[in-house]
Amino acid sequence: xxxxxxxxxxxxxxxxxxxxxxxxxxxxxxxxxxxxxxxxxxxxxxxxxxxxxxxxxxxxxxxxxxxxxxxxxxxxxxxxxxxxxxxxxxxxxxxxxxxxxxxxxxxxxxxxxxxxxxxxxxxxxxxxxxxxxxxxxxxxxxxxxxxxxxxxxxxxxxxxxxxxxxxxxxxxxxxxxxxxxxxxxxxxxxxxxxxxxxxxxxxxxxxxxxxxxxxxxxxxxxxxxxxxxxxxxxxxxxxxxxxxxxxxxxxxxxxxxxxxxxxxxxxxxxxxxxxxxxxxxxxxxxxxxxxxxxxxxxxxxxxxxxxxxxxxxxxxxxxxxxxxxxxxxxxxxxxxxxxxxxxxxxxxxxxxxxxxxxxxxxxxxxxxxxxxx
Numbered sequence: 001x002x003x004x005x006x007x008x009x010x011x012x013x014x015x016x017x018x019x020x021x022x023x024x025x026x027x028x029x030x031x032x033x034x035x036x037x038x039x040x041x042x043x044x045x046x047x048x049x050x051x052x053x054x055x056x057x058x059x060x061x062x063x064x065x066x067x068x069x070x071x072x073x074x075x076x077x078x079x080x081x082x083x084x085x086x087x088x089x090x091x092x093x094x095x096x097x098x099x100x101x102x103x104x105x106x107x108x109x110x111x112x113x114x115x116x117x118x119x120x121x122x123x124x125x126x127x128x129x130x131x132x133x134x135x136x137x138x139x140x141x142x143x144x145x146x147x148x149x150x151x152x153x154x155x156x157x158x159x160x161x162x163x164x165x166x167x168x169x170x171x172x173x174x175x176x177x178x179x180x181x182x183x184x185x186x187x188x189x190x191x192x193x194x195x196x197x198x199x200x201x202x203x204x205x206x207x208x209x210x211x212x213x214x215x216x217x218x219x220x221x222x223x224x225x226x227x228x229x230x231x232x233x234x235x236x237x238x239x240x241x242x243x244x245x246x247x248x249x250x251x252x253x254x255x256x257x258x259x260x261x262x263x264x265x266x267x268x269x270x271x272x273x274x275x276x277x278x279x280x281x282x283x284x285x286x287x288x289x290x291x292x293x294x295x296x297x298x299x300x301x302x303x304x305x306x307x308x309x310x311x312x313x314x315x316x317x318x319x320x321x322x323x324x325x326x327x328x329x330x331x332x333x334x335x336x337x338x339x340x341x342x343x344x345x346x347x348x349x350x351x352x353x354x355x356x357x358x359x360x361x362x363x364x365x366x367x368x369x370x371x372x373x
Contacts, residue, residue, distance in 0.1 A: 037097065
């Protein structure tokens with residue numbers, strides 16, 4: 001009995017510590033990103049640095065952490081879903097940095113609270129999925145809060161608002177379709193993050209060379225080797241990569257609802273830190289709008305939980321349309337955390353207790369909400 005209490009207390013302590021790291025890294029990433037864009041106004045280049053960070057760091061560290069690898073995804077499926085996902089990630093990242101460049105961090109994050117609205121609309125458009133009335137009602141505080149924050153935003157910029165909305169829609173669409181990819185291929189969610197980062201970089205590099213490279217190399221920060229700007233760019237890339245890793249680890253430790261609350265709390269933390277450090281002016285009505293939007297997100301997640309608990313249990317399907325998938329055996333079996341003496345069950349590793357090995361089995365739909373944060 002006492003051993004169970006100690007284990008529970010340790011688990012709570014680990015979750016709190018991980019959330020603290022997540023909040024600090026996320027707020028630091030946003031503040032540094034804003035500082036970079038104020039001195040180095042090239043959102044496409046900042047996006048390129050982050051994609052390079054995902055591509056360069058993920059491979060070696062994921063191998064070091066023994067994240068299981070995956071075999072080749074069938075080419076038709078690759079072109080039908082993986083490539084569009086990579087393009088979506090690219091567009092969402094670029095527009096996210098444009099919004100961060102044009103408007104304050106606090107306002108950009110308030111607009112991003114509209115993600116549940118886009119999720120409801122997009123699932124209706126693509127999958128004809130209807131939501132209960134309670135879920136629709138929970139969207140009203142989000143819309144009202146963002147509307148108040150927009151009307152009262154002192155540093156309002158239309159390009160910044162439109163970019164933030166496009167970015168939020170892009171991230172929402174990625175979360176919806178990444179759920180299908182994770183279930184169909186059984187790829188580890190961190191490996192999917194790495195795959196999309198590599199492919200996005202491959203697609204984006206020629207565009208960056210054509211549109212941004214000459215202006216970047218002519219900029220005084222690059223011509224004069226301004227180490228402060230270069231250091232901020234490097235830090236922004238590393239923090240963005242770490243933010244994704246820690247977010248996945250938090251999800252592996254808590255329930256979806258707990259994560260939703262933690263994510264909304266993180267947004268509040270980011271807004272508060274940005275207001276304190278960057279000092280952009282706000283009014284009390286503006287703060288009211290931000291608060292109402294965040295509370296709306298919490299209401300939405302609570303409404304989803306209530307409606308899900310009322311749904312009758314579904315019977316398992318007799319047929320599966322999943323892609324046939326077998327993890328790489330010779331490269332990962334001797335080292336993969338969670339493998340039990342190198343044995344396999346039904347072609348899949350049995351998951352162990354490793355945070356980063358979590359998700360080795362069939363992923364739940366809620367895991368996708370962390371791919372793009």
